[in-house]
Structures are given as structure tokens and as C-alpha cells.
Amino acid sequence: MALIELKDISKTYNTTAVPVNALKDINITFEKQEFTAIVGPSGSGKTTMLNILGGLDKPTNGTVIIDNNDITKMKPGNLVDFRLNKIGFVFQAYNLIPVLTALENVEFIMLLQKVSKKERREQAENLLQDVGLGDRMDNRPSQLSGGQQQRVAVARALASKPAFVLADEPTANLDSKSAESLLDMMEEMNKKHNMTFIFSTHDARVIKRARRVVTLEDGMVKEDKINK
Amino acid sequence: MLTQLAWKNIWRNKKRSLVIILAIMLGLWGGLFSGAIMMGMAESMVDSAIDRYLGHVEIHSKKFKDDVQITNYIKDVKAVENAINAQDSIAGYSKRTILEGMAASAASSFGVKIVGIDRVAEKSVSRLYQKIVDGDYFDTQKRNQVIIGKKLADRLNLKLRSKIILTFQDVHGEIIYLACRITGIFKTESSVFDETNVFLRQVDLMRSLHQTETLIHEIAIRVKSAKYVPVVEQNLASALPGLAVETWEKMAPELAFVSSSMEAFTYLFVAIILFALLFGITNNMLMSVVERIRELGILTAVGMKKSRVFFMILLETIFLSMTGGILGMTVGGFFIGFFNSAGIDLSAFATGLESFGSASMLYPFLPASMYIGLTIMILFAANIAALLPAWKATHLTPAEAIRTY
Ligand SMILES: Nc1ncnc2c1ncn2[C@@H]1O[C@H](COP(=O)(O)OP(=O)(O)O)[C@@H](O)[C@H]1O
Ligand SMILES: [Mg+2]
Numbered sequence: 001m002a003l004i005e006l007k008d009i010s011k012t013y014n015t016t017a018v019p020v021n022a023l024k025d026i027n028i029t030f031e032k033q034e035f036t037a038i039v040g041p042s043g044s045g046k047t048t049m050l051n052i053l054g055g056l057d058k059p060t061n062g063t064v065i066i067d068n069n070d071i072t073k074m075k076p077g078n079l080v081d082f083r084l085n086k087i088g089f090v091f092q093a094y095n096l097i098p099v100l101t102a103l104e105n106v107e108f109i110m111l112l113q114k115v116s117k118k119e120r121r122e123q124a125e126n127l128l129q130d131v132g133l134g135d136r137m138d139n140r141p142s143q144l145s146g147g148q149q150q151r152v153a154v155a156r157a158l159a160s161k162p163a164f165v166l167a168d169e170p171t172a173n174l175d176s177k178s179a180e181s182l183l184d185m186m187e188e189m190n191k192k193h194n195m196t197f198i199f200s201t202h203d204a205r206v207i208k209r210a211r212r213v214v215t216l217e218d219g220m221v222k223e224d225k226i227n228k
Numbered sequence: 229m230l231t232q233l234a235w236k237n238i239w240r241n242k243k244r245s246l247v248i249i250l251a252i253m254l255g256l257w258g259g260l261f262s263g264a265i266m267m268g269m270a271e272s273m274v275d276s277a278i279d280r281y282l283g284h285v286e287i288h289s290k291k292f293k294d295d296v297q298i299t300n301y302i303k304d305v306k307a308v309e310n311a312i313n314a315q316d317s318i319a320g321y322s323k324r325t326i327l328e329g330m331a332a333s334a335a336s337s338f339g340v341k342i343v344g345i346d347r348v349a350e351k352s353v354s355r356l357y358q359k360i361v362d363g364d365y366f367d368t369q370k371r372n373q374v375i376i377g378k379k380l381a382d383r384l385n386l387k388l389r390s391k392i393i394l395t396f397q398d399v400h401g402e403i404i405y406l407a408c409r410i411t412g413i414f415k416t417e418s419s420v421f422d423e424t425n426v427f428l429r430q431v432d433l434m435r436s437l438h439q440t441e442t443l444i445h446e447i448a449i450r451v452k453s454a455k456y457v458p459v460v461e462q463n464l465a466s467a468l469p470g471l472a473v474e475t476w477e478k479m480a481p482e483l484a485f486v487s488s489s490m491e492a493f494t495y496l497f498v499a500i501i502l503f504a505l506l507f508g509i510t511n512n513m514l515m516s517v518v519e520r521i522r523e524l525g526i527l528t529a530v531g532m533k534k535s536r537v538f539f540m541i542l543l544e545t546i547f548l549s550m551t552g553g554i555l556g557m558t559v560g561g562f563f564i565g566f567f568n569s570a571g572i573d574l575s576a577f578a579t580g581l582e583s584f585g586s587a588s589m590l591y592p593f594l595p596a597s598m599y600i601g602l603t604i605m606i607l608f609a610a611n612i613a614a615l616l617p618a619w620k621a622t623h624l625t626p627a628e629a630i631r632t633y
Contacts, residue, residue, distance in 0.1 A: 047631070051627045054529070056529055056626045056627040056630075057625075057627040077533070077534075080528070080531055080532070080533050080534070081531065081533070083529065083530065083531045084530065084531020084532075085531070089526075089529055089530050091526060091529075091630055094522055094523065094526070095526060097233070097523065097527075098240070098523075099233065099236035099237060099239075099240060100233065100236070104229070107229070108229065108233075109530060109531065111229050111230070112530075112531050112532055112533075112536070113531075156530070157530075160530075160531070
């Protein structure tokens with residue numbers, strides 16, 4: 001049983017003068033513990049696909065099954081809870097709440113899950129240690145580098161103990177050295193916590209690091225291969 | 229944590245938040261101070277009316293209430309005095325003779341209320357003796373002395389030691405002319421009172437009426453503190469069922485109305501100010517939400533429920549408003565407190581105030597309950613101000629809010 005299954009997914013944006021077919025009849029599955037890159041040129045539909053995968057947007061057609069739940073049929077209120085408990089999110093930039101420290105940012109997601117204060121604190125500290133920010137816990141996002149901020153974002157994504165983590169171009173705003181080390185860290189988390197990572201990118205060096213690479217072009221899956 | 233977050237969020241744009249907090253503070257300060265002045269004025273009007281003549285509780289015969297006639301006197305004065313003496317919060321009482329009549333000089337005449345008093349007893353109720361601006365307060369023993377108001381003296385072209393003719397009816401309806409000498413002129417806060425009241429010794433009045441027994445039409449009572457008024461009125465009313473026992477509020481309903489409506493006016497005043505501030509607060513919060521659309525989108529995306537986002541924005545609005553509100557109430561409170569003990573000298577405008585019957589020294593005050601009422605009003609305003617921004621914050625599509633092209 002696949003962790004995630006996209007069935008006949010298509011997405012058409014009608015907000016523009018000419019409707020845009022961002023995704024065309026996508027059928028794909030993702031398994032537990034995958035470390036997968038969604039790649040493709042700008043405008044190929046990566047973000048659209050991740051948004052639909054993460055329940056942030058509804059497809060025009062088709063169904064999304066996660067852990068046996070059809071999220072396309074969920075009520076908005078239930079969907080928020082589903083995202084909170086099942087999916088970790090890392091976005092391209094500005095992931096964090098600027099007025100909270102790194103530690104508080106990681107704790108916040110567990111607060112939403114109503115985890116007790118003590119457990120919250122402990123878990124957040126452990127995760128920040130894991131992502132290599134044990135000494136920066138009390139810094140605010142503005143006092144951290146772009147790479148460090150993304151590490152906090154990954155720690156937050158993991159804090160909710162999700163079924164998988166979605167990261168839309170997590171390295172797009174980073175220099176290549178920070179990008180490399182963020183990928184190192186994500187790979188480590190993938191192994192250490194058996195966590196599924198699905199991330200989009202158009203950076204060749206990042207693509208190399210993925211175990212599976214799904215290439216999109218023009219809203220369709222052009223290639224789906226396993227990296228050696 | 230949500231509370232802390234909300235508090236931190238309002239300080240993200242310090243300048244903008246401070247401006248709105250300052251606006252709320254100044255608005256409330258001004259509103260409260262104006263309210264306190266109105267309340268102080270109302271209290272001063274009430275106090276001067278009580279001090280001048282009214283007293284706290286007055287007793288008349290029921291007939292006298294309908295028809296101010298010499299024959300409608302209180303039949304059993306002794307019983308009234310016994311009932312009064314049974315109360316322990318009485319500061320003093322005065323038995324007055326009231327006659328409707330005319331005061332005439334060589335120049336002209338004017339309709340007046342002729343009040344016969346006992347010099348000492350009256351002192352324990354009214355402060356008329358402190359209002360003498362010329363002459364004295366029945367300090368000599370000469371017969372037929374009269375004390376009149378400055379306004380009446382001017383009107384009738386009379387001075388101290390002038391002769392004045394008082395005309396009134398006796399119990400048989402016969403007209404009595406009484407020639408008196410003016411030995412005192414008073415000036416109170418109320419020019420109407422000064423124009424229409426003249427005071428005589430009760431003995432002189434009874435002699436002219438050929439009465440052996442003193443006719444009492446009115447018994448005015450001063451209690452030790454205003455808070456005893458309702459109790460005293462109740463006790464006396466049940467002890468003296470045949471008589472009309474009334475508090476100053478019933479005697480002078482217009483005064484009672486002014487005093488009670490000032491509080492309502494102050495609320496209205498502050499409500500209008502808050503209403504104006506509401507737009508500022510809403511605008512401020514809207515800007516703050518629009519600036520954070522991306523962040524709010526991310527929070528919704530990672531699993532923050534609409535209700536929590538709504539609550540956060542509401543908390544921010546409440547914090548912002550209450551910070552300004554508490555500052556405004558504190559500064560306003562100090563200001564009011566200071567002028568309450570120092571007083572504000574309004575003698576420059578005193579002529580205008582006289583027609584209102586208010587003293588020239590003003591002591592602004594605001595009842596403590598008002599601060600509670602205001603806090604509730606500010607909270608209410610904050611809730612309304614938060615509606616639009618919070619609606620905006622909860623009706624965003626995360627995919628749209630987060631999208632970076
Ligand atoms: N909200 C939208 N309204 C209209 N068109 C959109 C919207 N979002 C994306 N698109 C279009 O859909 C296509 C896919 O976009 P996107 O998923 O962002 O691609 P990628 O992330 O690979 O760059 C593009 O042509 C883009 O212009
Ligand atoms: Mg994209």
C-alpha cells in the first residue's frame with residue numbers, strides 16, 4: 001500500500017485570461033522512506049503538484065489518497081488538522097515566525113497539536129540538536145543565516161511527527177554550500193527518523209542527492225527514475 | 229504561547245502601534261477628563277442646591293405639595309420631631325414657615341417666597357449664613373429684620389438697611405402688610421434663588437400673622453452623609469404616613485436628572501471617541517494582517533486552524549486597544565485625581581455658571597464603576613475593530629498566500 005497515491009490528477013487555473021493546464025492527468029505513487037526530488041523547469045508544475053499533495057490546493061480532477069484518506073473529499077476544517085498531524089512543510093523562504101526564537105518556532109507546531117509544555121520543549125531541543133542548531137536555539141530568525149533558517153524549518157516540519165515532509169524548493173534561496181549541507185541534514189533525518197522527504201528543485205547538485213527523481217515537463221511526468 | 233505571540237506581534241511595527249496606542253490614550257484621557265468635569269459640575273449643582281436651601285430630606289403636609297397655602301401647615305410638628313430624633317444619622321433639621329407673597333420697594337414689586345426660620349436651627353441645615361455678602365445673618369435682636377438676595381435687591385433698587393414691604397395672606401385670607409428692614413444681603417450660586425427668596429425670623433412672621441402657635445409648612449433635614457438619605461427617607465416615610473416625606477431628588481427632579489444623565493453623557497462621549505478610534509484600530513490591524521499574509525498563509529498551511537488565527541488577531545487587537553486604554557485611564561485618572569483635590573477655578577466664567585446654579589470652584593470626579601464600564605467598552609470596541617482584519621486573515625488561501633513566482 002503506497003503512502004501517497006495521485007490518481008488522474010489534473011489542475012487547470014482559470015483565474016487568468018487563458019486557462020492554464022498546470023497538471024495533466026498525473027498518476028504517481030510515493031512510498032514510505034522515500035527521498036525524492038520533483039524536478040523540472042520553472043512553470044512545469046512542481047509547486048502545483050506539491051500543493052495538491054499537501055492539501056493546500058484542490059485538483060480540478062482526480063483524487064489524492066494519503067494513508068488511505070482521500071484528502072480531496074475532506075472538509076476544510078479536517079484538512080487543516082490532517083496537514084497538522086500528517087504532513088511536514090518546508091517552503092522556499094520566510095518559513096518562520098520572526099518574533100519567535102528558533103526553539104519557539106519548533107515548539108509552536110506542537111502547541112497546535114496540544115502537546116504538553118514539557119514534552120514540547122524537550123522534543124524541540126532534541127530536533128534542533130539533530131539539525132545542528134543546538135547552540136542557536138534562542139536566536140530569532142533574523143539572527144540566523146538562510147541555511148540555518150531552513151534547518152529550523154525542517155526541524156519544525158519533523159516536530160509534528162508527520163507521515164512525510166514536503167519541501168518546495170527548500171534550497172532555492174541558499175548558496176551551494178548551504179544547499180549541500182541542508183541536503184546532508186535532510187538525508188540524515190531521512191535515515192535516522194525513517195522520514196519520507198519529497199522536495200522540488202531545479203538545482204542539478206540537489207537532484208544528484210535524491211534517490212528517486214521525478215521529472216515534470218509541461219504538467220506531465222516526463223521521467224521517473226531511481227538514482228544509483 | 230499564543231498570548232505571548234500576539235503581544236510580540238503588536239510590537240513588530242513599533243512606530244505604528246505606538247501611534248495608535250497614543251491616539252487611544254489621548255482620546256480616552258480627553259474624554260474622561262471632560263466627563264469628570266461634567267460630573268463635577270453636576271455634583272456641584274446638587275451640592276450647592278442642598279447647601280443653599282434644599283437639605284437632604286424635606287417634609288410637608290400632603291396638601292401643601294398641591295397648594296402652597298398658609299393653612300396647609302403640618303398639624304402635628306411634635307410627632308415629626310420625635311420621628312426625626314429617633315434617627316441617628318441626622319445632622320440637623322429646620323422648621324420653616326413658607327408664605328407666598330410680594331416684596332415691594334418704592335420703585336417696584338416682585339413675587340417672592342417668604343421663609344420664616346429659626347436662626348440657629350436653619351444653620352444646621354442650610355449654608356445661607358455663609359452666603360451673606362453685605363450686612364449680617366440676624367445677628368442683632370431688632371424686630372422685623374429681613375434678609376434678601378442680591379438679585380432681588382438690585383431688581384427692587386434696594387440696599388442694606390433699606391425698608392421693604394412684604395405682602396401676604398393670613399389664615400383668614402386677609403392681606404397683611406409687613407414693613408421690614410434689610411439687615412443682610414446674600415448671594416448664592418443660583419441667581420434665580422437669590423431673586424425669589426426672602427428670609428425672616430419666624431417670631432416676626434407669627435406676630436404679624438397674630439398667631440400664637442407657630443405655623444410650620446416645611447421641615448428640612450440634613451443627614452450626616454449623603455449615603456444615609458434613602459434610609460432616613462424610608463424610616464421617616466413609614467413613621468409619618470400622613471405627610472409627604474421626600475428626598476432632594478424628588479424635590480428637585482431636574483437636578484437629579486442632571487446628575488444622573490451626566491454619567492450617561494460621559495459614557496456617550498467616550499463611546500463616540502471610541503467609535504472614531506475604531507476606524508484607526510481597524511486600519512492598523514488590517515495593515516498588520518496584509519503585511520503578514522505570507523506568514524499567516526504558512527501558519528494556516530502547517531496546520532493552524534482558522535479559529536486560532538482569528539483568536540490571535542483578536543488578541544492582538546485587544547492588547548493594542550487595552551494598552552492605549554489602560555494608559556489613557558491611568559493618565560486620565562491621575563489628572564482627575566489631581567484636579568479633584570486642587571480644584572479648577574472657574575471664577576472667570578462664574579457669571580455664566582450662576583445661571584446653572586454651579587459653584588465657581590470645580591472638582592472633577594469620575595466614579596470608580598466608570599473605569600470598569602470603560603474597560604468593557606474598550607474590549608467591546610476592540611472586538612469590533614478586530615472583525616475585518618481577522619476575517620481577512622482567516623479567509624486567505626494558503627497556496628495563494630505562500631506562492632512566490
Ligand atoms: N494561481 C495561479 N493562477 C494562474 N496560473 C498559475 C497559478 N499558479 C501557477 N500557475 C501556472 O501554472 C503553471 C505551473 O506553475 P508552478 O506549479 O508554479 O510551476 P513550478 O513550481 O514548476 O515553477 C505555470 O504556468 C504557472 O504560471
Ligand atoms: Mg515553484
